[in-house]
Amino acid sequence: KIQYLTFSLLSPFVCNWVSGASVEDSNKNEVTERLLPNVIIIYADDLGYGDLQCYGAKNIETPNVNKLADEGLRFTNMHAVAATSTPSRYSLLTGEYAWRKKGTDVAAGNAGMIIRPEQYTMADMFKHSGYVTGAVGKWHLGLGDKTGEQDWNAPLPASLADLGFDYHYIMAATADRVPCVFIENGQVAGYDPTAPIEVSYKQNFPGEPTGKDNPELLYNLKPSHGHDMSIVNGISRIGYMKGGGKALWKDENIADSITSHAIDFISQHQNEPFFLYFATNDVHVPRFPHERFRGKSPMGLRGDAILQFDWSVGQIMKTLDRLGLTENTLVILSSDNGPVVDDGYDDRAEELLNGHTPSGPLRGYKYSAFEGGTTVPAIVRWPKMIQKKGVSNVLMSQIDWMASLGELIHAHLPKGSAPDSWSRLGNLLGTDNTDRSWVVEFAANHVLSIRTKDWKYIEPNDGPRMITWGPRIETGNDSIPQLYEMKKVNEQENVAAQYPEKLFEMQTLLRKAKLG
Ligand code: NG6
Ligand code: CA
Numbered sequence: 001k002i003q004y005l006t007f008s009l010l011s012p013f014v015c016n017w018v019s020g021a022s023v024e025d026s027n028k029n030e031v032t033e034r035l036l037p038n039v040i041i042i043y044a045d046d047l048g049y050g051d052l053q054c055y056g057a058k059n060i061e062t063p064n065v066n067k068l069a070d071e072g073l074r075f076t077n078m079h080a081v082a083a084t085s086t087p088s089r090y091s092l093l094t095g096e097y098a099w100r101k102k103g104t105d106v107a108a109g110n111a112g113m114i115i116r117p118e119q120y121t122m123a124d125m126f127k128h129s130g131y132v133t134g135a136v137g138k139w140h141l142g143l144g145d146k147t148g149e150q151d152w153n154a155p156l157p158a159s160l161a162d163l164g165f166d167y168h169y170i171m172a173a174t175a176d177r178v179p180c181v182f183i184e185n186g187q188v189a190g191y192d193p194t195a196p197i198e199v200s201y202k203q204n205f206p207g208e209p210t211g212k213d214n215p216e217l218l219y220n221l222k223p224s225h226g227h228d229m230s231i232v233n234g235i236s237r238i239g240y241m242k243g244g245g246k247a248l249w250k251d252e253n254i255a256d257s258i259t260s261h262a263i264d265f266i267s268q269h270q271n272e273p274f275f276l277y278f279a280t281n282d283v284h285v286p287r288f289p290h291e292r293f294r295g296k297s298p299m300g301l302r303g304d305a306i307l308q309f310d311w312s313v314g315q316i317m318k319t320l321d322r323l324g325l326t327e328n329t330l331v332i333l334s335s336d337n338g339p340v341v342d343d344g345y346d347d348r349a350e351e352l353l354n355g356h357t358p359s360g361p362l363r364g365y366k367y368s369a370f371e372g373g374t375t376v377p378a379i380v381r382w383p384k385m386i387q388k389k390g391v392s393n394v395l396m397s398q399i400d401w402m403a404s405l406g407e408l409i410h411a412h413l414p415k416g417s418a419p420d421s422w423s424r425l426g427n428l429l430g431t432d433n434t435d436r437s438w439v440v441e442f443a444a445n446h447v448l449s450i451r452t453k454d455w456k457y458i459e460p461n462d463g464p465r466m467i468t469w470g471p472r473i474e475t476g477n478d479s480i481p482q483l484y485e486m487k488k489v490n491e492q493e494n495v496a497a498q499y500p501e502k503l504f505e506m507q508t509l510l511r512k513a514k515l516g
Contacts, residue, residue, distance in 0.1 A: 036130065036273035036409055037382060038329040040266075041401075042316065043092075043277065044309055045085065045138055045174075045284035048339025049375050050360030051306055059298050059356045060306050064314030065379065068333060072381025072389060073430045077453075079397045080337050082442040083366055083373030085140050085174070088336045088398070089279075090114060093122045093141070093163075095402035095418025099442050100516070106444075108201045109177035109239050110150055111142035113158045120417035122402045123164030126275035129409045132166050134265040137258045137279035139170040143183065152179055152188055152197035159186035165277075169261040171254070175281050176344065178241035180232040180248050182257065188247050195245025204229070204240045211236020220251070221286045221345045225470035235286050235345075251288040254281045259312045263319045270323045273409075278316065279336075282309035285343040300352035302341065330382040330408070332428075334398065338373045340366040342471055363491045367444035367467060369458050369476025370491050371451075374441045380428055388430050395435035395453045400424040419516060440513050445475055450510040451486060457506035458482040481507070 049055060053062040054069040081091035086107045087098030094115055098104035103114055115121060123133045144150035145158045160168040169184045179199050182189040188197065204210055209217050211228035219234035230240045233251050249257065262278045282289070283305040290308065297303030313333065320326040339358035341349045343366070364370025378396075380386065403421035406413055426432025441449040449458040463477040476482075483496040483503045496503045 035328070037384065038266075038274050038276075038325060039126070039131075039405060039409075040276045040278060040316065040329060040331045042313060042331065042333040043089075043137075043279040044282060044333070044335040044377075045280060046337060046340055046343070046366055047283055047306070047309065047335035047377060048358035048360070048365070049362055049372065049377055050357045051283070051339055052377050054379075055360060055377050057356060059354055060303050062306065062310040064310045064317060065333065068313065068317065068331065068381050069379045070389070071383060072331070072379055072386055073428075074391050075378040075380070075396060076391060076393045077395045077435075078334060078376055078378035079374045079395075079439050079441060080335065080376045081374070081397060081399050081440075082444075083337045083368055084444045085138075085284075085336045086114065087442055089141055091420070092336075092398050092401060093277075094119055095122070095399065095421030097399065097420045097440065097442070099440075099446065099448060100420075107140055107142050107173055108147075109173035109179055110148050110199045110201055111173070112144050112147040112149075113162070114142040115163055117158060117162035119163075120414055121163045122405070123160070123275065123277070125164070125402065125406050125411045125413060125418075126409065127164045127166065129411045130273060131409070132269045132272055132274045133164055133276075134167040134262075134269075134274065135160050135165045135277040135279070136169050136262045136265060137171065137277075138174060138281055138284070139168075139183075139279070140173045143172050148201065150199070152181070152199060153191070155187045156183070159183070161186055167265060169258065170279075171249075171281065174284055175251060175254060176227055176237050176285050178230055178232070178237050178239040179244065180237065180241065181244055182247075182249060190247045192243075192245030192247045195243040195247070197244050197247075198242040199239065200241075201239045205242040208240065208242050210240070220288055221347060223344055224342055224346045225344050227286075227344045235288065251286060252290045255308045255312055256290060259315050262316060266316070266319050266325070267323065270325060280309055280312055282306070282312070283339075285347070286345045287347050287349070298352070298354060299356055300349060301347040302349035303352070303356075327384045328382075330380065330385075332378070332380050332401070334378040335376040338362075338364065338366045338368065338376065340471055340473065344470060361489050363474070364476055365471070365473045367471070367473055367475070369441065369443035369445075369447045369449050370474060371456070371489065373443055373476070380430075382429070386430055390430075392427070392430055392433070394427050394433055395439055395451070396424060396427050397436060397439045400436070401428075404428050438509050438513065440510070443476055445477070447476060448510060448514075449476070450506055450513060452506075452509075454486050455502060455506055456482075456484045456486055456491065457503065457510060458484075459510070
């Protein structure tokens, strides 16, 4: 028991750790009594900086998220690593910038596994530190060992078990991409042998209807751009699939399914330290929440999906309360990228905004190099340790979560792993208010920006100023260098010409960041 005092990394906190699980610390080859908090990352999809009531949203009520914020720390300057899902999640789970690695753009539903088994992931880190690890919800980082060639009718040759997750119940990609089935521990959940599954992102299967050719069969949502391939549940998707039968998900039940699997995981592992990556489908398109939420917000389906997200958060919190785990569970809530209003389905999200601003005061949305692309809500609650509740304005990035959580659980990361992740644990726990010296942002078109607390630089790019393939969103492109003063958060006035030295300094910072 004495050895428990030898853990000094968190020495200011250790003495407060009066209860919890004991684990065998294989690294030290000794059994050491120490107290590991459970860790849950609740990772929303496309939830914007301005989408939650506790971030100032007026047209929507998010009581459960508000409560989490009231009981913890709410961050006002947290950045997702990228302005779309796959690169953002890649970076979160590996601690490596996606822009260093080819093949990390928005993945198709039949992409091969993008994080390779030999890479050291956040899940490996928890597992090797004595945790049981689980991933539930949206994955979007590929499965199997070859792109486009998975056999969905058999166990997949590579899955999250190879990345350190003891358990997974996931959607292969997104709800708007086939296959529309859940994968549980490397195979289709509830597989229906009477309806073998075939998937292609190249061509349709003979005789199968598509949104493009059979719009009369669309009865739930119609596409506004793209999304006109296979029809599942009256909604056409990206990609072609055939079969699935009883294993096909029902869009209105996705939140219920993944939330109940998350709850089961927590309940099953209540007596040992666990790490749960709970990645919701809300509020990504197609937004088709359960009827309990439909019509309940004044903002149509997008607002209803936010209500459903808030409900899921509440269910997790209630489970922790019921099991007596609230005190010693660190919950982190955030989003993978900024918000988008019309992302390809005619769900009236735009016309029903009624003054709601999904990016809050920020310029730009998902995909964009402007701040709305990567600035996301973030809340951390850990009643046992976070004593000073409130708001933190510290400049932070999700790239640092791996190293920070690693420090928290005394993980020994192998050399070369999580190369871009810095431990900023004090920021997450509210004991250190120094800003990260810089944060790199990665837009959908691969333009990099770098920002400090006070300045932001966007690399020049000759591409169009508006996205040309769908949503009406500013890319952030300009053929000249852009420099903004961040005290005016909305990036209106490019001051590059006024501050050449500052511009040079920011360019130098970015060049150094690229070198690693
Ligand atoms: C885009 C899709 C969009 C969304 C996005 C990925 C079209 C026209 N648009 O290509 O609907 O799926 O990819 O979103 O296909 S993310 O949040 O998962 O990155
Ligand atoms: Ca997303």
